[in-house]
Amino acid sequence: MAHDCQPYWLRDQDTWTKIDYKAQAKTWMKPLKKGKETGMVEIPASWDVSTFEKYVLLMLERFIEWVNEHDGIEWVPMVEIEKNFRSRTAVPEGARMPKGV
Secondary structure: OOOOOOEEEEEOOEEEOOOOOOHHHHHHHOOOOOOEEEEEEEOOOOOOOHHOOOOOOOOHHHHHHHHHHHHHOOOHHHHHHHHHHHHHHOOOOOOOOOOOO
């Protein structure tokens, strides 16, 4: 992952050292090796509504109402976020593109 609330180019082939809690940390605490960026746009989101309790949904409803009170707010489908990101962010050189894009 690159950012938790903004679109970004999805990477492929990241590698990391598996954590071995029985070994000393210095044997496995190594940085992530980033793979290649692809031409696919990642839009971070979590849609696991099944774990929400009723009070969380009510809080979310209140939050949405609060957001809607502000000027310049626009709710858009994810496809529009993706199109906007692509229009202002160059595809990484050599990126593997998804079919149909």
